[in-house]
Amino acid sequence: MEVDVLIVGAGPAGSTTAKYCAGKGLDVLLIDRRTEIGYPVQCGEFLPAIKEMYSMFPETIDLEELLTVDSSLVMGRSEFIELVSPNGRGYRVPFEGITLDRRAFDKHLAKLAVEAGARLETATSMNSITNGVASTTLGEIKAKVIVGADGPNSRTARDVGLQRPDARYPAIACQAEGSFEPVVKMYFGSLAPGGYGWVIPKHNGANIGVGFRPDLLMGKPTELFDRFAKKIGVPSYTGLTMGFVPQSGPVDRTVRGNAMLVGDSAGHVMASNGGGIPIAMIAGRIAGKTIKEHLEKGIPLDAYDRRWREVMGKPLANSLWTRKLGDLFFPSDLRTEFAMRVLGRRGLARAIRCTKVFYVI
Numbered sequence: 001m002e003v004d005v006l007i008v009g010a011g012p013a014g015s016t017t018a019k020y021c022a023g024k025g026l027d028v029l030l031i032d033r034r035t036e037i038g039y040p041v042q043c044g045e046f047l048p049a050i051k052e053m054y055s056m057f058p059e060t061i062d063l064e065e066l067l068t069v070d071s072s073l074v075m076g077r078s079e080f081i082e083l084v085s086p087n088g089r090g091y092r093v094p095f096e097g098i099t100l101d102r103r104a105f106d107k108h109l110a111k112l113a114v115e116a117g118a119r120l121e122t123a124t125s126m127n128s129i130t131n132g133v134a135s136t137t138l139g140e141i142k143a144k145v146i147v148g149a150d151g152p153n154s155r156t157a158r159d160v161g162l163q164r165p166d167a168r169y170p171a172i173a174c175q176a177e178g179s180f181e182p183v184v185k186m187y188f189g190s191l192a193p194g195g196y197g198w199v200i201p202k203h204n205g206a207n208i209g210v211g212f213r214p215d216l217l218m219g220k221p222t223e224l225f226d227r228f229a230k231k232i233g234v235p236s237y238t239g240l241t242m243g244f245v246p247q248s249g250p251v252d253r254t255v256r257g258n259a260m261l262v263g264d265s266a267g268h269v270m271a272s273n274g275g276g277i278p279i280a281m282i283a284g285r286i287a288g289k290t291i292k293e294h295l296e297k298g299i300p301l302d303a304y305d306r307r308w309r310e311v312m313g314k315p316l317a318n319s320l321w322t323r324k325l326g327d328l329f330f331p332s333d334l335r336t337e338f339a340m341r342v343l344g345r346r347g348l349a350r351a352i353r354c355t356k357v358f359y360v361i
C-alpha cells in the first residue's frame with residue numbers, strides 16, 4: 001500500500017499530527033496497535049489549564065484551539081497543587097488544571113483526525129521499518145512521510161536511526177473511589193524514590209499513582225504502589241496500569257530523512273513533573289502543519305525540528321535541569337526534606353512551572 005503520510009500511534013501526538021496534515025487530498029493513515037484507542041489508561045489524566053500553559057510556554061500561540069476540552073471529557077477541576085515532603089509538610093501552590101477522562105479524550109482526538117480526513121486503523125501494529133517501508137499487520141506500507149508517535153519505547157525511532165529518550169521512568173496509575181479534596185497532591189521521598197506519588201482528584205474519586213527512578217526501587221513496583229496507597233489512606237483501587245515516562249528531555253534530532261518523531265517518542269515531556277499530553281499536542285500541531293507544507297510546497301521536513309524547539313525548547317530544558325537538580329536530593333528523605341524547605345513554596349512553584357528554581361545558572 002502507498003500513502004502520503006503514515007502515522008504510527010494514535011495517542012495525543014499521533015492524532016493531533018494527523019488532524020493537522022489531513023485533508024486537501026493528502027492520504028494520511030493513522031495506525032495504532034490498540035484495539036480500543038485510549039484504553040488501557042496509563043496516565044494521571046491531569047491537564048494544566050490553558051493559562052498555565054501560556055505562562056510555562058510563553059512562545060506558544062492559539063492554545064485555545066488546541067487545548068480547549070469539552071466538559072463531557074472533564075472529570076475534575078483543581079486550583080492548587082500541593083507538594084508534600086517526606087515528613088508530610090505540604091507546600092500548596094496555585095496551579096489550575098483539569099482531570100481528563102483520558103480514555104474518552106484520546107478517542108475524541110482520534111475522531112477529530114478522522115473528521116479532518118485521516119484514515120484510522122486500530123489493532124494494527126507497525127513491526128519494523130526498512131528502507132522507508134513500514135512492515136505492519138496490514139501489510140507493507142510505503143509513505144512519503146513516516147511519523148513515529150508511538151510513545152516512549154518508539155520502534156519508529158529505533159528503525160529509522162533516531163535516538164529514543166534514554167531515561168524512561170516507570171509509573172503506575174489506577175483509579176480510586178471516594179471523596180478527595182479538589183487539590184492535586186504530589187508526594188516526594190522514599191514513597192516514590194526519585195519520582196513522586198500523586199493524587200489527582202475526580203468527581204467521584206481520584207487517579208492515584210507513583211512514578212519512580214528504576215535504579216532506586218527496592219522490591220516490586222506493585223509493593224511500592226501498595227505502600228503509597230496505604231500511606232495516603234486509599235483502601236482499594238481498580239485498573240492498575242504501568243507505563244513509562246520519558247525523563248531525559250527531548251532527543252537531539254527529531255527528523256531523519258522522511259521520518260519524524262512527535263510526543264513521548266521525541267522526549268516531549270516536562271521532565272520535572274512528567275506532564276506530556278499538552279506537549280505532545282503542541283508538537284503534533286507543528287508536525288502536522290510542517291508535513292502539509294512539505295508535501296504541498298516542498299519546504300524541508302526538518303523545519304519541524306527547528307519550529308518545535310523555538311516554541312518549547314527552553315521550558316523543556318529548564319524542566320530537565322530541575323529534574324537533574326532533584327536527582328541530587330531524591331535518594332535521601334532527609335535531603336529531600338531539606339531541599340523542599342530551602343526552596344519553599346515559591347521555589348517549588350517555579351520547579352513545577354518549568355522555570356529554573358534558582359536564578360544563578
Ligand SMILES: Cc1cc2nc3c(=O)[nH]c(=O)nc-3n(C[C@H](O)[C@H](O)[C@H](O)COP(=O)(O)OP(=O)(O)OC[C@H]3O[C@@H](n4cnc5c(N)ncnc54)[C@H](O)[C@@H]3O)c2cc1C
Pocket residue numbers: 008009010011012013014031032033034038042043044045046047124125126127149150151152155171172173209242243244245262263264265268269274275276277278280
Ligand atoms: C503512569 C503515567 C502517568 C502520566 N500522567 C500524566 C498526566 O497526568 N498528565 C500528562 O500531561 N501526562 C502524563 N503522562 C504522560 C503522558 O501520558 C504522555 O506524555 C502522552 O500520552 C504522550 O502522548 P503520545 O501520543 O506521544 O504517546 P502515547 O499516548 O503513549 O501514544 C502512543 C500510541 O502508540 C501506540 N503504539 C506504540 N507502538 C506501536 C506500534 N509499534 N504500532 C502501532 N501502534 C503503536 C500505542 O498503542 C499508543 O496508543 C503520564 C504517563 C504515564 C506512563
